[in-house]
Amino acid sequence: MNWAMRQNKNQDAIQFSRELVEILKNSNQVEKVILPSMGTIHSVAEVTKETNIKVGAQNIAPIEHGEMSGEYSIESLIDIKGEFVEIGHWERRLIFGETEELINKKLLLTLNNNLTPILCVGEKEKTDDLEEVLSEIERQLYNNLYQVKSEELENIVIAYTPYWTVGQTYASNYPHVHEVVKGIRSRLNKYFNSSDIEKLRIIYGGSVSPENTKLIIDNEDIDGVLVGRFGSEPSRYAEIVKIIESNK
Numbered sequence: 001m002n003w004a005m006r007q008n009k010n011q012d013a014i015q016f017s018r019e020l021v022e023i024l025k026n027s028n029q030v031e032k033v034i035l036p037s038m039g040t041i042h043s044v045a046e047v048t049k050e051t052n053i054k055v056g057a058q059n060i061a062p063i064e065h066g067e068m069s070g071e072y073s074i075e076s077l078i079d080i081k082g083e084f085v086e087i088g089h090w091e092r093r094l095i096f097g098e099t100e101e102l103i104n105k106k107l108l109l110t111l112n113n114n115l116t117p118i119l120c121v122g123e124k125e126k127t128d129d130l131e132e133v134l135s136e137i138e139r140q141l142y143n144n145l146y147q148v149k150s151e152e153l154e155n156i157v158i159a160y161t162p163y164w165t166v167g168q169t170y171a172s173n174y175p176h177v178h179e180v181v182k183g184i185r186s187r188l189n190k191y192f193n194s195s196d197i198e199k200l201r202i203i204y205g206g207s208v209s210p211e212n213t214k215l216i217i218d219n220e221d222i223d224g225v226l227v228g229r230f231g232s233e234p235s236r237y238a239e240i241v242k243i244i245e246s247n248k
């Protein structure tokens with residue numbers, strides 16, 4: 001669950017996390033990760049430590065430490081026992097101008113520190129041309145996964161997050177999601193071993209809600225969802241987790 005920068009006060013973040021821990025205390029079949037707003041990440045990690053909810057950062061600097069004013073270091077994330085790093089979200093690519101090369105550096109740094117990158121990729125414009133969509137995603141993956149070893153794929157999560165579905169009322173239609181996710185695995189065959197590609201986790205993000213989760217995840221190639229605004233209540237997020245649990 002990505003909070004983006006919607007919930008920024010520590011007390012709110014603590015209350016949200018406590019409620020979530022309580023609601024989901026018996027949920028052990030689905031991996032759950034909160035990506036809090038960066039200013040509250042420490043507080044959330046305190047609440048979720050030794051629970052079944054994991055914490056990650058929405059971004060990290062491309063180097064561990066040094067001259068990088070205003071950035072968040074992976075060292076700080078490791079210090080609070082964070083396990084995931086979201087990399088290449090559209091907001092990072094478009095607002096902050098992150099290049100494919102920079103995204104690749106962050107991804108390699110994350111893997112080298114034994115944390116799990118959640119790499120966001122996807123097409124910008126809505127189109128029915130599957131070939132165009134997959135070519136764009138292949139271009140992103142080719143650059144973002146540069147120098148990644150085949151056996152490292154099992155430590156990576158790819159979030160298929162088409163830009164035109166982020167912050168909207170509706171998610172992408174589910175047949176499109178399923179075709180793209182299948183296509184991603186197939187395109188990666190050019191670069192990686194098929195047995196390693198099977199271990200790669202691919203999730204979908206973009207206006208995911210309790211109402212559309214079942215249709216989105218009802219496919220063998222998709223491993224989960226990246227929840228944004230529509231999981232902004234603990235009970236709604238828990239609903240999504242339960243739908244996934246009963247579907248897998």
Ligand SMILES: O=C[C@H](O)COP(=O)(O)O
Binds near residue numbers: 002089166167207
């Ligand atoms: O990281 C999540 C994506 O930004 C999707 O957000 P959204 O579900 O609010 O559209």
